[in-house]
Amino acid sequence: MMSDLPLEQVKTLLAVVDEQSFDAAAAVLHVTPSAVSQRVKALEQRTGRVLLLRTKPIRLTASGQVLVRFGRSLAQLEQDALAELGLGSEGTRTVPIAVNADSLATWFLPALTGIAEDQGVCFDLRREDEDHTAALLREGLVMAAVTASPQPVQGCTSHRLGRMRYRAMASPEFVARRLAEAPLTTSLPAAPVIVFDRKDDLQDRFLRALTRRRTFTMVRHHIPASESFVDAVAAGLGWGMVPELQAAPRGAALVDLAPDRPVDVPLHWQQWKLDSPALAAVAEAVARAAQEALR
Secondary structure (H helix, E strand, O other), rough: OOOOHHHHHHHHHHHHHOOHHHHHHHHHHHHHHHHHHHHHHHHHHHHOOOOOOOOOOOOHHHHHHHHHHHHHHHHHHHHHHHHHOOOOOOOOOEEEEEHHHHHOOOOHHHHHHHHEEEEEEEEEEEEEOOHHHHHHHHHOOOEEEEEOOOOOOOOEEEEEEEEEEEEEEOHHHHHHHOOOOOOHHHHHHHEEEEOOOOOOHHHHHHHHHHHHHOOOOEEEEEEHHHHHHHHHHOOOOOOOEEHHHHHHHHHEEEEEEEEOEEEEEEEEEEEEOOOOOHHHHHHHHHHEEEEEOOO
């Protein structure tokens, strides 16, 4: 087997992963879908490994993850070099980042504003639960992530950002209707609850700490949008764990069900060990914004 990796084939693999189809990758690369397929097959033959699972969505094998991380690092270094030489066009340096929905809805976006203008950076944000963003780093799909995991992914650095505080909240009407007749330890597990998605276990974690029970049978409303989640709690559809940063502006529309029982979720910033001015600027801005917004 040849030891070198044809860069055209590696970039084609990266395009397939980013665009999630051979046809879309072909459109981005300005070649035919057949050419894309041939390049990926040639790369698999050259490495002697299956790199992609042709499923919907497309999934990378462990070997594919290695090559995608290599390809993304190479692309970033190329963009940085062209920018420093004055040969790249403005906004050509793309930084893919995974971030949880609550950070995205509160403190994260303002951190990026100045970078986009000063550094000529395009952001490719992928929303994912903070307990799962590290997997996107591991797969090579992003170069940086806001994550709950302090343990750095292989090839990454990890820095603590702070703690996002959540509180069990409900509307005054919901409290009067569903929670006023019995102690919270009895009434809350039986009351309708709002959860973000099926990965969201924050409400269950709060109930386990409150009641010492392990499982709960509740009416669950799944609302996978941060602002809409808080809207649903304020509207009385159910109770839920709301970030303090989103609860404060709502004032009397939300009631803190257990003021002495906040739940803190530690957040960390993980990024590839890559000497990239764009990535370094993002990391600095994110750390500064987190220091102002988080505990």
